[in-house]
Amino acid sequence: IFDHFASMAGKIDVAASDEIARYLASHTEPTNNPLQWWTDRRSNFPRLSRMALDYLSIPGTxxxxxxxxxxxxxxxxxxxxxxxxxxxxxxxxxxxxxxxxxxxxxxxxxxxxxxxxxxxxxxxxxxxxxxxxxxxxx
Incomplete structure (x- = not known):
């Protein structure tokens, strides 16, 4: 059933992997509002911020x-x-x-x-x- 799974994944987006590398290399900053933190940094991390805002806005219960x-x-x-x-x-x-x-x-x-x-x-x-x-x- 998963024979063709790898071919469906497509190529890895180089810009996305660079964005992840930049994020992981950045310094940790304390924050009380992660939604605001990601909103403020969406120009630096457009893909990650969109993903983070989507996941962080999911209700916790x-x-x-x-x-x-x-x-x-x-x-x-x-x-x-x-x-x-x-x-x-x-x-x-x-x-x-x-x-x-x-x-x-x-x-x-x-x-x-x-x-x-x-x-x-x-x-x-x-x-x-x-x-x-x-x-x-x-």
């Missing part, structure tokens, strides 16, 4: 994970849904960000009252970074 599954179940019917995985993820993310007041209600309203989007393009993928939490931490 299993209770929230169970709530997300419950919300997902309410967002999708039991029989199935025509929503893509990205759309489902976007719905759950925006809902959570709204409850945490990371996005303004006026912004949500402006987006939802905008023009209709053509749903005929089933191959559409959202731009990289659409779900990046650091955009709201500016």
């Amino acid at each position: 299993s209770v929230d994970v169970e709530r997300v599954f419950s919300r997902g179940r309410r967002a999708l019917s039991h029989i199935g849904s025509r929503l893509s995985a990205q759309t489902t993820c976007a719905i759950l993310c925006v809902g959570t960000w709204s409850r945490l007041e990371l996005i303004r209600p006026s912004d949500s309203l402006a987006v939802t009252s905008g023009p209709e989007v053509n749903n005929n393009d089933s191959d559409y993928e959202m731009e990289d970074g659409w779900d990046a939490i650091h955009a709201v931490l500016k």
